[in-house]
């Protein structure tokens with residue numbers, strides 16, 4: 001029998017993966033914002049504890065501060081202040097919390113951001129308002145530009161609005177492992193375009209769209225830009241005011257950890273407030289909601305985009321993560337996020353490529369958001385097996401495993417655990 005370790009099956013892999021865990025420990029020790037991990041509610045204990053949570057971009061983990069805040073809400077603002085809390089804080093909360101998100105997450109001056117309904121409903125309201133606004137100023141603006149790789153809700157909502165307004169959908173077909181590039185937008189926008197709808201970070205590939213260049217191209221033909229920031233809000237600098245984006249929508253239960261079903265935030269640049277009318281004209285968006293008069297008259301400013309009683313319970317959890325993002329600093333958060341995704345890519349190239357695993361996210365750091373999708377023909381069953389081992393990534397059609405890395409809560413050690421398990425599962429299949 002040979003004594004050369006190189007001859008023994010599996011030996012080299014084990015050696016390399018040992019290195020992976022060592023490298024993860026080094027990176028965790030050097031992590032400037034490692035302290036933020038202790039702010040989260042632990043992921044269970046003992047046998048049933050989650051070993052690696054790589055889905056913080058689908059449902060962020062709760063902060064301990066949020067646990068206290070929800071308890072306080074029940075005991076105090078709701079339990080004892082009761083209906084008086086509407087006057088004392090809740091009526092203004094969609095706008096005050098919106099301003100906090102505007103300042104910390106979006107780079108928006110006050111008075112342009114609010115919390116509303118679910119992301120889907122928010123997208124509907126603001127896209128519908130933008131399309132109607134464009135059609136009112138020029139009835140020839142009958143096309144909406146979007147891309148085939150955008151999240152389903154974005155595509156479906158646009159389909160419905162096109163049917164309602166007699167608009168035409170103009171599809172960009174991006175490379176699925178990257179995303180929409182400015183040249184593709186330039187090739188399709190015309191003076192007939194009402195709105196260009198796209199995601200800042202693509203939900204599958206993690207491609208970061210060049211919003212500054214795309215906005216300039218759209219504005220050159222008089223079209224508006226609506227940016228979906230679901231996968232970028234809280235991990236990337238948005239700079240909506242600086243880039244001149246017209247409208248943005250984003251999810252608050254992903255990187256903002258607002259909790260399941262937490263309502264979305266919406267941004268509308270101040271220059272559009274008087275021009276845009278949203279389609280769900282409820283009493284809370286009225287100029288004088290408590291007069292309860294005969295006809296609808298939209299409130300000045302952002303309040304006009306509110307429809308009815310806002311979901312306060314779903315909203316309170318967002319504030320603590322916004323505070324934490326401010327405390328940690330978006331630049332440090334982005335630096336850690338880039339280090340996490342780069343760690344995955346290097347590990348896949350070094351250890352998993354030999355099993356046929358491919359990286360289908362951008363390799364250029366600046367063009368990659370906070371997740372990495374890897375592809376393998378057995379991804380569906382690998383994901384199921386990982387879940388049964390308390391390692392939680394996401395399966396994405398047709399053959400992707402999406403590793404979502406939330407920089408405030410994910411450790412490099414967790415990533416190493418997940419990659420080692422994937423290697424282990426694939427080695428057993430050979």
Ligand SMILES: *Cc1c(COP(=O)(O)O)cnc(C)c1O
Pocket residue numbers: 118119120121151153154199203228230231251
């Ligand atoms: C997560 C996500 C949504 C979710 O919409 P909901 O109405 O909250 O279910 C919408 N768009 C994008 C791009 C997303 O990533």
